[in-house]
Every structure is written in structure tokens, then in C-alpha cells.
Amino acid sequence: MTMTFADPGAPSLPLHLLAEDTVDGWLSDQLEKVSSWATANGFSGKLGQILVIPGDGGAPACALAGYGNAKSRARGRFPCAGAWSKLPEGVWHIETGPDGAALEEVALGWLLAGYRFDRYTTKPKLKAQLKAPAGVDANRLEIIAAGEALTRDLINTPTSDMGPEQLESAFRDLADKHGATAEVIAGDALLDQNFPLIHTVGRASAQAPRLLDMRWGSTGPTLTLVGKGVCFDTGGLNLKPAASMGLMKKDMGGAATVLGLAHMIMALQLPLRLRVLVPAVENSVAGNAYRPQDVLTSRKGLTVEINNTDAEGRLVLADALALADEETPDCLISMATLTGAARVAVGPDIAPYYTDDQGISSALEAGAAAVADPVWRMPFHTPYEKMIEPNIADLDNAPKGGFAGSITAALFLRRFVDQSPRYTHFDIYGWQPTALPARTAGGVGQGARAVLAALPDILGL
The missing domain is CATH 3.40.220.10 (Leucine Aminopeptidase, subunit E, domain 1)
Structure with missing residues (x-):
């Protein structure tokens, strides 16, 4: 291309x-x-x-x-x-x-x-x-385009060629390209190293679940990106209907987006220390699949009642966020194709995000406007916390009632981040339903360019 x-x-x-x-x-x-x-x-x-x-x-x-x-x-x-x-x-x-x-x-x-x-x-x-027009930074734009192409390619590739193993391969290729280090914890080693939710969600798949961990840079402020890498989501035992399962190859769109963003950051040689975490799983159906009403214990020690096995993304992110939070990075950002409620709220074209930090919000809004990457702030509405608290565990992964589904998912994730004060979560769609200028139908990056533009203000670069 x-x-x-x-x-x-x-x-x-x-x-x-x-x-x-x-x-x-x-x-x-x-x-x-x-x-x-x-x-x-x-x-x-x-x-x-x-x-x-x-x-x-x-x-x-x-x-x-x-x-x-x-x-x-x-x-x-x-x-x-x-x-x-x-x-x-x-x-x-x-x-x-x-x-x-x-x-x-x-x-x-x-x-x-x-x-x-x-x-x-x-x-x-x-x-x-x-030809690059006079006055534009041609190298920067080409790097941004390459990062976007990586994101689109990863999302567009069907799960037959983009399961957890292939996502790991793409992850390692990106690390090798930029001289970053990559470590992988896979299969039962996840239990040995205390990532029980990642293991539980992915254990029914023929490809073992895994946590991908990349580090790059030795000086500057710390930035950790966490991307949901559910390479296919059947819904588990709460099986999705066919119409809802048709696009589930894109359920790793959060991982694809943070990898595209990571490419931009590393290729531009931004003066920061980057960490990228991707829990890579396939939510499949088998005799060892996790069940509704199971109660799971997370890496953080919080217990989670499973009221819908189709709300798996927040589970794998929870363990990854808990790990990220242990280092207290200067900025922690998660990206995930997490809820249909977010699409109902803002449609497919806008990337909604959550943060308690007004400085981050201001930087994102300015960055998004400058680079044609629309975002919209949603509320971490603390009074809704009681909606994610069931009777027999600390947390409920799928609150009943249907109200505020994107907000309650974000609140669930926030429970796993208590050391890092500057946490932001994106609930993206990662898909272009119909072709529009510069966006073919199919996988698309959302929020990455806005974050890239905002990083100098957020991290003081």
C-alpha cells in the first residue's frame, strides 16, 4: 500500500x-x-x-x-x-x-x-x-500513518490468522523493530505468577492465554498503555447470537490501537519510558470454560462474581491494570472495545474516554481537535459504584438493569488502579462500518492520534 x-x-x-x-x-x-x-x-x-x-x-x-x-x-x-x-x-x-x-x-x-x-x-x-506540502512534518505524518496501518491490519485480520499466538508474534515484531524488550507469560504460568483472571477467560481456547509485556526507553516520565487483546469473543457460555458474534475478530481493537500508538511513540523517539501490556486471549466455549455465577479472585485480591461470561474484557484488563498500577506510572491509559453502551452513547465515530484528571482531559480535547481524532469525556460517576457491588463478592462483572453500561465498566476497571493518580480509560469501537474519506470500511484506530498529540502536555515532554 x-x-x-x-x-x-x-x-x-x-x-x-x-x-x-x-x-x-x-x-x-x-x-x-x-x-x-x-x-x-x-x-x-x-x-x-x-x-x-x-x-x-x-x-x-x-x-x-x-x-x-x-x-x-x-x-x-x-x-x-x-x-x-x-x-x-x-x-x-x-x-x-x-x-x-x-x-x-x-x-x-x-x-x-x-x-x-x-x-x-x-x-x-x-x-x-x-509530495509532502511545505510546512508539514512529513516524517511525523508518515509515522502516524504507519501506526494507523498497523492498527487496521491487526483488527482486519480474522482470528484464524490473529489468535493470541499471532498477536504475540506481531507484538514481538514491533518490539524488535524498535529495540524494545518483550516478555510473555502464557498458559498455566499465568496462575503461577498471579494472573488468574486472564487465565480463566482464555483457558477454554485451543491457543493458551497470555500476557504480553513490552518496555522501551530509559529516561523521562513513565507511560503505560494497556490494550484489551480478546482475539475472538464468542460470549463464552453466555453465547452471543450470530449477529453479535460477526464482528468479534475486532475485539482485540484495544490491543491493536495501543500497538499502533506505541509504534508512533517509539518511531518518533519521544523522551519517555514506555510500557505496553496486552492480555491476549480467546473467549471460547469448552468443558473448562468459566461459568455464570462463578466467583473469581483477581491479581489484586478483589473477588468478582461472574454474572455474564460475555463481559470478559474487563476481567483480563483488571489483572493487567493491577500489574501496571504496581509501578505507579506517571500516566496509565487503557484502551478496549469494551461495551455496546458506549456505541449507543456516542456512535461509532467518537472515542469516549474516562479520567478524573482535568489536565489530561484538557490536553486530550485540544489534541483531538488538532489532529481530527474526535474524543468525548464520559464521567467516572462514583455514585454508581454500588451498581457493581453484588451480594457475595467485591465486584459484579455485569450489573443487571442495563443502565450506564459503559460507566459501570469503567468504574469496574478503576477499582484496579489505586496507586496511579493519572488513569484514563478509552472505550473505543475500532471499526468503520461504512467507508468514509481516509477510512476504508473495517478496522480503524481511535484515540491514538489524540493521545499522541496530548502527551507533551500530559507528561511535560
């Missing part, structure tokens, strides 16, 4: 991004044949329009791209990204267009529009290439 900028020394054709209110003024400064061609072809600057201007020999001389207006651009992200496939093959450079963050969004959108998941079938590639 093509997710890099063209050689800056390559011959290229000019591309003019024109907002609706700038078209007439721009055309008035052009040769008559250019303005006549644009007028004859009805170019108005509408968002997504592409018009190739022919030269004297009929070959393209330049192209116009509609940049719309503020209202049309506000209705989506990555303006023009859906139109780049209309350009003829060749190398282009942006000669007229926005600047600053808006130009970076256009440039990143071009890179992301080049993504194709072609592991199992051939797909047409984006024919047009773009």
Missing part, C-alpha cells in the same frame, strides 16, 4: 485546493483557457470535486480540488481525501490550499486514503502520489 509521500525531487503537477468562496477570485487570475475550462465543467469548489486542467498536448497541466466551505468541512474529517482516487496517475504537489493544522489534516488524509487491506485479495491502489 502507498502511505508515504512522493520523492521530494520528483517532477510533479500542481494541485489547487479551492474553497467555494475563493474559486472566482482564483480563476480571475488564470489564463482564459483555464477559467473557461473550469466554468464549462461546472467547477464550483464543492467539497470533493476534482477537475483536471489539460495542457496544450492534452496531458494534465494541473488539477483543481474542491475544498468546500466551513459547513461542509465540519460534516466530516479529512477534506478532499475521498476525491484523491479521481486524480490521474502521477506525482502532485499542493500549490494552493490551506495552511497550518488544516494542511496537515489534508496531507495525513492523503496518506490514510492509501490504506488497503490486501492480505487475502488484490485491491486497486491509489494511483496519485503527493
